[in-house]
Amino acid sequence: MNRLADSEPQARGPLTGLKIIELAGLGPGPWCGMLLSDLGAEVLRVDRPSAVGSLRTDLGASNGRQPAFVNDRGRRSVAIDLKHPDGVETLLRLVEQADALLEGNRPGVTERLGVGPATCLARNPRLVYGRATGWGQDGPLSQTAGHDLNYLSLSGLLAAMGPAGGAPAIPLNLLGDYAGGGLMLAMGLLSALWEARGSGRGQVVDAAMVDGIALLGGVFYGQRQAGMHGLERGTNMLDGGAPFYSVYETADGGWMAVGAIESPFFAELLEVLGMQPELVDSQWDRAHWPRMRSLLAAVFATKSRAEWEAAFAGREACTTPVLDLDEAMKHEHATARRSFLPVDGVLQPAPAPRFSRTPGAVQGPSVPAGTNTTRALADWGFDPSEIEALRAAGAVR
Template sequence: MGPLSGFRIIELAGIGPGPFCGMMLADMGAEVIRVDRLGGNPSSSVGHDILFRNRKSIAVNLKHPDGVETVLKLCENADAIFEGYRPGVAERLGVGPEHCQQRNPKLVYGRMTGWGQDGPLASSAGHDINYISISGALHAVGRRGEKPLPPLNLFGDFGGGGMMMAFGLVCALLEAQKSGQGQVIDSAMHEGSAALMAMFYGLKGQGMFTSERGTHMLDSGAHFYDVYETQDGKYISIGSIEPQFYALLKEKAGLPEEDFGMQMNPAQWPEQKQKIEAIFKGRTRDEWCEIMEGSDVCFAPVLDLEEAPHHPHNQARNSFVTVNQVTQPAPTPRFSRTPSETPRPAQAPGTDTRSTLQAAGFTVAEIDELLKAGAVAQL
């Protein structure tokens, strides 16, 4: 059933980091009720939106007073609610922290934004690329002499956003069980991405990390920690940091001692990289896999999204699952006593409106009135 089984969480519909947060919580067994807008997401995406898996969907018109009242009534028997609106929007709709916690003082209220609930940028629009720009994360990613390279929207939206919000909600739920009181979580993606950079801020304080990209051990500066092209135009990754692993790399790849004997001399790294690039282009990716995969070189082939689910290690651990012909990452992490179940596909907006409201204590007549008034909708 998952370790969060028994918790009921309301998700006010959003995109990107919000659905990812909901997915993480639902994957762990929480009952997550997704409050979609009337009209919701296009039907073509239903079942393929992996971020929307594992939860119920009710369609609610939050511009209708009875729609707002519906959400507030759901809060009465919920453990948490979270939203990703700009500051002040939830209050204007009538579903802000004060409105919801007045109905349920133990309710945890999560607020996830790019810039936080206050500060000079709080009301400004933005996306992942902007949030990680002011945290120092974006500037640190890229190769020597080149412009910063956006690392997809992993730092801000997902790592510093949705995952940090899920962590915050679980922390607050744990505290609420002790205190009997809810609280409001202000989760800002720029701060979440800064937290992900904590080690590098520490290295900077020691003089071991500078603003010059691509010159350090972990940012493609070192010849023993990088991605290399192979003869067939594919790629392999090398991470031979420790001396014993580096010695094995030299042995397996046939790196001459006169060129590669000095591992930790940054002045030699550029020349060593040029030489090792030529060596790795001498064989195909699969040939290098036969030589090094499974050894202590710290090696792996660089796989695309089509290849990754078919890698033998991923298959052995069932790291990916297929639901409704959609291949997707399995719930993670894994728990010995309370394992997660196979994911259920995403539901179209409003699929579960009637059944969810009935379970929450609404009578059939009340639900019929809400449907007739346009406050809610049933698919």
């Protein structure tokens, strides 16, 4: 059952009681809204009237199945025309009741629409106004188009990922959109909301993906300046250069991931593989790494992935099979922890992190734009005649 289509959000999780407005967008904004909703906040998504009834197709909707767009789950949608003066006023009335607003437009867009930070804070001085962008609110690139890969490329970290002698490896859009963008935005919003409890004053949170990515990679910038990390990718300890922190192909074309950094784990790895224990003594001698890698590769190539998985089961060797997406959702550990939950027939990642007393929960699947305009506006204080007048004027749909 699509709970959000005809009822109000459930009150669950440690963020229960927070009211957040999300101006619909792509990437980090929807992911942040999902995270906050999973943890109990009431997140109201504001969509464009032109999107009413449509399914999300960007980066996620599959075969017309709305629940497949995981990032939009758990919140209701209202359709408000922010190019209509009554639509702007409608949003500002919602802002008066909200704890926070999040948006992911280019700098200056919401100001031109009449719902920028200054206007919103004038209506609600306690409001936290969160802004997620790639380049940030200022700087020479702030108005330049870009995506996750572009922000990652200028961070220096994209150049650091990939095999030696090969092209940089693209880590999906995990580092920019979600870790460097959405997660940093959520952290910023919650930090500012905590501060507002004492000061009574809101503020603007500038969550730029270039900043978030840099913070994620802090240890590597530090190691580089200390002479501990080389610029040639695939030659360092954590980029696949170390033979004890790498992946190896198996006889059936599968792969095993080896993360045996500490000496006891490396010794266990050698024992399971039936290799000479003396190799432990040269584990950290880079001159031995090419030969060590060849030896490990040759042994892994003698058995199937399933055979190696069975051999390493219960052993302290930090060696695991490389699962594909389908296998990962069905793995015994994921199943035991209920790491994936069915939402309208689609398996989705469960809310994280977990709480002992106030657990989060998926408040419902994603819904088409404008699904909840009437009910949500009524719940936020608009009377039926106001809603009908707004709809007749074309300010909402």
